[in-house]
Amino acid sequence: MTKLWGGRFTESASAQAEAFGASITFDQKLASVDLKGSLAHAQMLFEQGILAQDEWTQIEQGLKQLETTLADHSYTLADEDIHMNLERLLTEQIGPVAGKLHTARSRNDQVATDLHLWMEQHVEALTTALRELQSVITEQAEQHIETVMPGYTHLQRAQPISLAHHLLAYFWMFERDVERLTDNQKRIRKSPLGAGALAGTTFPIDRFRSAELLGFESVYPNSLDAVSDRDFVIEYLGIASTVMMHLSRFCEEIIIWASQEFGFIELSDAFSTGSSMMPQKKNPDFAELIRGKTGRVYGNLMGFLTTMKALPLAYNKDMQEDKEGVFDTADTVLQSVQIFTGMIESATFKTEALKKATMQDFSNATELADYLVTKGIPFREAHEIVGKAVLYCVQNGCFLKDLNLETYQTFHPDITEDVYPLLDPVQAVARRTSYGGTGFAAVSEQLELAKQHLAN
Numbered sequence: 227m228t229k230l231w232g233g234r235f236t237e238s239a240s241a242q243a244e245a246f247g248a249s250i251t252f253d254q255k256l257a258s259v260d261l262k263g264s265l266a267h268a269q270m271l272f273e274q275g276i277l278a279q280d281e282w283t284q285i286e287q288g289l290k291q292l293e294t295t296l297a298d299h300s301y302t303l304a305d306e307d308i309h310m311n312l313e314r315l316l317t318e319q320i321g322p323v324a325g326k327l328h329t330a331r332s333r334n335d336q337v338a339t340d341l342h343l344w345m346e347q348h349v350e351a352l353t354t355a356l357r358e359l360q361s362v363i364t365e366q367a368e369q370h371i372e373t374v375m376p377g378y379t380h381l382q383r384a385q386p387i388s389l390a391h392h393l394l395a396y397f398w399m400f401e402r403d404v405e406r407l408t409d410n411q412k413r414i415r416k417s418p419l420g421a422g423a424l425a426g427t428t429f430p431i432d433r434f435r436s437a438e439l440l441g442f443e444s445v446y447p448n449s450l451d452a453v454s455d456r457d458f459v460i461e462y463l464g465i466a467s468t469v470m471m472h473l474s475r476f477c478e479e480i481i482i483w484a485s486q487e488f489g490f491i492e493l494s495d496a497f498s499t500g501s502s503m504m505p506q507k508k509n510p511d512f513a514e515l516i517r518g519k520t521g522r523v524y525g526n527l528m529g530f531l532t533t534m535k536a537l538p539l540a541y542n543k544d545m546q547e548d549k550e551g552v553f554d555t556a557d558t559v560l561q562s563v564q565i566f567t568g569m570i571e572s573a574t575f576k577t578e579a580l581k582k583a584t585m586q587d588f589s590n591a592t593e594l595a596d597y598l599v600t601k602g603i604p605f606r607e608a609h610e611i612v613g614k615a616v617l618y619c620v621q622n623g624c625f626l627k628d629l630n631l632e633t634y635q636t637f638h639p640d641i642t643e644d645v646y647p648l649l650d651p652v653q654a655v656a657r658r659t660s661y662g663g664t665g666f667a668a669v670s671e672q673l674e675l676a677k678q679h680l681a682n
């Protein structure tokens with residue numbers, strides 16, 4: 227088969243090298259956006275008088291025909307990539323006039339355009355999926371404003387909190403991810419089309435028109451930058467890594483909470499698996515798998531950053547390495563968010579176990595210290611006194627609420643009967659009314675704010 231670029235060659239390609247250089251096995255994902263880009267380019271060429279009416283009509287019909295038969299095409303390695311495969315198919319369909327489509331265009335600006343268009347669609351889909359996850363989080367939070375649970379630092383019981391507060395912490399992480407994706411779209415919706423191979427073109431093209439036809443918001447002002455910029459990809463891979471990092475943290479907590487030792491959550495059967503040997507097992511496989519897949523998403527970011535390192539201007543074949551990592555990341559992160567959403571939506575929180583946990587620990591120690599402060603004792607001193615009381619309890623196998631007044635007064639004479647209600651974990655949560663705190667009223671306000679963000 228002769229190459230579309232075969233004019234200056236006398237020998238045919240090495241079969242192994244040809245297969246090594248080809249990207250068609252993976253860049254066929256770009257077929258639909260490639261046709262879209264070609265259509266806009268051809269229309270602009272026609273409007274600028276570069277293509278004649280009948281040429282434009284034939285090319286337009288041919289491209290539209292290829293779009294409707296997209297699933298049936300068979301591509302060849304010999305045609306290297308999706309751009310040349312589609313050009314050959316167009317030629318088979320409409321004859322030599324197809325060759326005019328590539329006027330004032332190079333595969334360098336073509337592939338960059340395709341990637342911008344593909345990423346735009348994906349980032350939109352990922353944003354929608356994250357919004358759905360956030361909405362499920364708010365629904366679960368709504369049910370659990372008054373569910374108290376232990377709050378942790380260093381994975382040690384710290385202070386009791388509202389479960390809704392814990393869940394909403396993740397809402398805000400995903401909110402920042404959505405903000406980052408929205409900002410990423412500004413760089414994605416920028417047109418490289420018409421930059422040519424690197425230097426622009428002698429034809430009287432209108433880059434703003436083709437950008438407008440494709441729904442881009444702006445046009446790269448420098449043709450060298452247009453064809454060699456992959457910042458928008460790296461930025462996306464970084465955001466996707468952050469989304470996975472957030473998911474992996476939530477997954478880790480779910481895995482711990484689903485253990486028998488914690489018993490804070492029951493995952494639905496639909497999002498759990500059994501063991502082939504141990505009949506009693508119900509494993510949080512999907513949370514583990516999402517946690518695990520975070521690794522490959524980070525790998526794609528590091529891999530492609532390294533590919534781009536020290537590349538001279540403008541296009542270099544190295545840049546063909548952008549696609550597999552991006553496609554893999556896109557699939558992984560979108561599926562992870564969707565699976566995770568189903569898992570959270572169908573999970574049951576064990577409210578009694580959560581509450582019981584707060585009764586059997588020292589997470590009310592801060593309440594006792596704060597109580598002493600209200601009696602005029604400096605906080606440092608109060609901290610020391612409570613520390614001694616906790617040690618006494620540890621040595622005597624009880625909790626702070628179990629100490630009688632007589633014992634309390636050996637720690638400090640100002641401790642009176644009014645201390646006991648404050649040691650109740652529900653009170654400890656309710657009283658944290660500061661903005662952004664875990665108090666029930668503060669959490670209700672926070673939930674309202676979260677819903678407002680979702681509505682926008």
Ligand code: ARG
Nearest residue numbers: 249307333334337543545546
């Ligand atoms: N398949 C190539 C890529 O993905 C398309 C651009 C090739 N341009 C070139 N001059 N070899 O990057």
